[in-house]
Amino acid sequence: MNAPTSPKAALPPNIVVVDHPLIQHKLTLMRRSRTPANEFRLLLREISMLLAYEVTRDMPTEMTEIETPLTTMQAPILAGKKLCLVSVLRAGGGILEGMLEILPAARVGHVGLYRDPVSLAAVEYYLKLPRDISERTAIILDPMLATGNSAAAAVSEVKAAGCQSVKFVCLIAAPEGLKTLHDAHPDVPVYTAAVDSHLNDHGYIVPGIGDAGDRIFGTK
Ligand SMILES: O=P(O)(O)OC[C@H]1O[C@H](OP(=O)(O)OP(=O)(O)O)[C@H](O)[C@@H]1O
Ligand SMILES: O=c1cc[nH]c(=O)[nH]1
Ligand SMILES: [Mg+2]
8 A cells, every 4th residue: 555645854845735635635536546537627626726825825915005885995916926827738737727717817838748658758849838928927737746857847948938936836746756856946846735655667656646647638
């Protein structure tokens, strides 16, 4: 039996494990191999909305004067840099849906990456980012951080486009991937619902959820 681990002391800094009970419950339902694709997608969307709260917790606000039906008051509104959500195709689309529910004004970019099944290197096949991404905080979305090769490549593309403020959101991270991403991009914080035990010989996260893209789109 493989239990997920949260060896917080051994992890690189800049990792936020969002261990809210609602998220943990929904993640358990997603992990079950018999959970069908339609339920899997819905659970991922719900968890993504909850992760959106955590990854935006440090967004600055400023005060503005408004009129309520009873009086005028100083009230907070969002201030500072705008956001760009960057979905790593294919599986990032599963997180993007939920994030856009909470952050409807965000711009959206896409990075198409697949893992070479033998070398586990990330192979890029698509890139489309908003022109003004350098003026935004980018939140890169991908459910799985396994070897970390895809995440590191996605962050490199976003930085190459001029973005200096980057965060990474996933559902499950492996310790190996957290280290690879931190070594390549120590300035990028990672928000994850779980840190699992290890990678298997094929680079899959154990216990994990299997192939996220296949489970979202029912392709296996
Ligand atoms: O950390 P890594 O070892 O790079 O693995 C993680 C990547 O693997 C999965 O994508 P996959 O290559 O299966 O593509 P898909 O989303 O099109 O299925 C996942 O969505 C990540 O992008
Ligand atoms: O466990 C894993 C590892 C990489 N990609 C996935 O979709 N799942
Ligand atoms: Mg896949």
